[in-house]
Amino acid sequence: MSPHDYQWPKADCTRIPYGMYRDPDVYTLEQEKIFQGPVWNYLALEAEIPNVGDFRTIEVGDIPVIVNRARDGKVHAFVNRCAHRGATVQRLIHGNAKSHVCCYHHWGYNLEGNLVGVPFARGVEGKGGLPEDFDKKEHCLRKMRVETLNGVIFGTFAQALEPLEEFLDTTFVNQLKRLFNRPIKILGYQRQRIHGNWKLYTDNLRDPNHGGLLHMFQITFGIARLNQTGGAMVDKKARHNMSWAAQDMGKNNSDAEYSTPRENNNLTLKDGSLLQYRKEFPDAYNLTIASIFPNCIFQQIGNTLAVRQIRTKSVGEFEIFWTFYGYTDDDTSMDQHRLRLSNLVGPGGLVSMEDGEAIEIVHRAIAADEDKHAFVEFGGRGPVGDQDNLVTEAPMRGFWMHYCELMGITPGADAHANA
Amino acid sequence: MPMPEHYFELQMLLDQYARMIDEDRLEEWVELFTPDGRYEIISRENLAQGFALPLMLCENRNQIADRVMSLREANVYHIHTDRHILSQLHVQSTADGWRVGANYALFQTNQVGVSTLYSVGRYEDLIREVDGRLLFVSKRVIVDTAAVPSLLATPI
Numbered sequence: 290m291s292p293h294d295y296q297w298p299k300a301d302c303t304r305i306p307y308g309m310y311r312d313p314d315v316y317t318l319e320q321e322k323i324f325q326g327p328v329w330n331y332l333a334l335e336a337e338i339p340n341v342g343d344f345r346t347i348e349v350g351d352i353p354v355i356v357n358r359a360r361d362g363k364v365h366a367f368v369n370r371c372a373h374r375g376a377t378v379q380r381l382i383h384g385n386a387k388s389h390v391c392c393y394h395h396w397g398y399n400l401e402g403n404l405v406g407v408p409f410a411r412g413v414e415g416k417g418g419l420p421e422d423f424d425k426k427e428h429c430l431r432k433m434r435v436e437t438l439n440g441v442i443f444g445t446f447a448q449a450l451e452p453l454e455e456f457l458d459t460t461f462v463n464q465l466k467r468l469f470n471r472p473i474k475i476l477g478y479q480r481q482r483i484h485g486n487w488k489l490y491t492d493n494l495r496d497p498n499h500g501g502l503l504h505m506f507q508i509t510f511g512i513a514r515l516n517q518t519g520g521a522m523v524d525k526k527a528r529h530n531m532s533w534a535a536q537d538m539g540k541n542n543s544d545a546e547y548s549t550p551r552e553n554n555n556l557t558l559k560d561g562s563l564l565q566y567r568k569e570f571p572d573a574y575n576l577t578i579a580s581i582f583p584n585c586i587f588q589q590i591g592n593t594l595a596v597r598q599i600r601t602k603s604v605g606e607f608e609i610f611w612t613f614y615g616y617t618d619d620d621t622s623m624d625q626h627r628l629r630l631s632n633l634v635g636p637g638g639l640v641s642m643e644d645g646e647a648i649e650i651v652h653r654a655i656a657a658d659e660d661k662h663a664f665v666e667f668g669g670r671g672p673v674g675d676q677d678n679l680v681t682e683a684p685m686r687g688f689w690m691h692y693c694e695l696m697g698i699t700p701g702a703d704a705h706a707n708a
Numbered sequence: 709m710p711m712p713e714h715y716f717e718l719q720m721l722l723d724q725y726a727r728m729i730d731e732d733r734l735e736e737w738v739e740l741f742t743p744d745g746r747y748e749i750i751s752r753e754n755l756a757q758g759f760a761l762p763l764m765l766c767e768n769r770n771q772i773a774d775r776v777m778s779l780r781e782a783n784v785y786h787i788h789t790d791r792h793i794l795s796q797l798h799v800q801s802t803a804d805g806w807r808v809g810a811n812y813a814l815f816q817t818n819q820v821g822v823s824t825l826y827s828v829g830r831y832e833d834l835i836r837e838v839d840g841r842l843l844f845v846s847k848r849v850i851v852d853t854a855a856v857p858s859l860l861a862t863p864i
């Protein structure tokens with residue numbers, strides 16, 4: 290059905306029609322209005338492509354994109370689909386290339402995405418080939434506008450869009466500057482294929498309330514400290530969200546390293562080294578999960594630092610692509626510590642694996658009732674601002690209000706009033 | 709030089725390993741490792757690029773036991789049964805012990821009988837005899853299936 294025919298009974302998005310997660314027409318429109326809309330999509334990290342010619346092939350929504358460093362030293366990004374008849378141009382997921390040549394009929398593109406070579410353009414001995422008026426300049430790979438912040442690469446397909454820092458807003462600019470305060474090194478990647486709609490994941494990320502309920506590792510083994518404070522911060526449009534938790538300022542904050550004591554009389558791990566946190570930022574935050582609309586998450590969970598890129602595959606499947614990193618000045622002991630703590634997060638993460646299951650059980654159960662609604666009132670109704678506690682899912686509504694704006698949906702209005 | 713009986717005994721250990729996971733006897737599965745036994749799951753994608761990031765890493769048997777305790781007590785994951793298929797046993801005798809490789813395919817089946825290929829890859833193990841019993845000193849699971857379907861809870 291048309292994405293605009295669903296009923297949104299409340300203007301503040303406290304009710305979300307299930308069809309938004311299940312309807313293939315919604316998915317198709319999202320690719321245009323969200324991922325190719327007025328947003329900065331996270332693409333990659335500059336540390337992944339340090340040298341001229343280094344490239345990675347990624348996805349923005351489900352659009353294949355090449356990100357590479359060109360001869361001008363700058364990062365360029367363009368759609369990885371041949372301007373001739375649509376083949377994937379660069380078939381490798383990473384590497385170093387002087388140019389990108391499509392294997393089908395050998396159209397060649399330079400590192401800025403411009404078409405530079407077409408074999409047999411003039412035919413052979415005057416026969417065949419392309420018409421006289423063929424102009425290479427009209428057949429470039431579709432280019433993205435690129436901006437970087439402290440080595441984090443963002444790109445957009447939108448013609449008119451505010452600069453990256455304005456889009457991110459102060460909280461999130463500061464957060465990126467905090468996380469990428471010095472040169473980083475890549476530790477590796479993880480991929481997780483979840484059989485559910487991608488927005489069930491963006492919801493999950495804007496719902497700090499589930500943390501202490503679904504993810505029981507923290508409670509069972511005492512990672513969640515009673516002296517921890519937490520909340521959520523949003524940008525001016527409440528489309529981005531940063532869930533955070535901080536160590537009590539009065540305790541332990543001078544220790545370079547400490548174990549988290551068990552605070553429930555439950556169970557003790559035989560080996561507590563997983564629970565160690567080495568303070569590495571000047572502030573008290575030991576957990577920050579910054580979700581930027583629409584496609585990425587910057588996480589600091591203890592000493593695990595990673596970026597997650599959401600790659601949509603269909604209305605019912607997406608991949609989370611995790612890029613784990615540390616700092617180039619980490620010593621061997623810190624390297625090992627980060628690898629050890631990577632057990633906490635990712636598809637096999639002791640404090641995160643449940644998210645995959647939660648998303649899949651929602652996606653399955655709502656199939657039959659696309660016209661029914663999710664109920665979203667933890668944290669209250671009305672406008673969405675910063676949250677001073679974790680018992681809230683209000684930032685989810687911030688996402689949806691902005692989503693509706695981009696999709697041309699007016700929540701709270703009669704379905705027929707939607708454009 | 710490994711003799712036929714060595715192949716047999718090592719194959720028995722691998723069979724036990726797979727059966728204990730498939731039969732959800734994870735507490736017994738833990739006992740197949742030496743106290744300093746290491747268990748690691750890592751993607752071929754990462755290895756090929758020289759990255760050490762694992763999907764799961766237990767640096768000793770206590771950490772392996774903690775994983776199992778966490779699955780039992782804390783974690784919520786997809787309800788399923790596992791079925792391992794092992795093949796291509798490769799055995800080398802070294803000063804450290806037996807270097808054993810094998811291919812695996814791991815199928816998962818949900819409660820309503822739908823089976824899917826969950827993971828395929830290779831084991832690279834170091835196995836040693838301790839008090840008359842063969843045990844894993846280290847087991848590295850190299851997954852070809854780097855894109856983990858749904859999530860990774862039970863061991864591979």
Ligand code: FES
Pocket residue numbers: 371372373374375376391392393394395396
């Ligand atoms: S499709 Fe790429 S050259 Fe023909």
Ligand SMILES: [Fe+2]
Pocket residue numbers: 493499500504641644
């Ligand atoms: Fe979660």
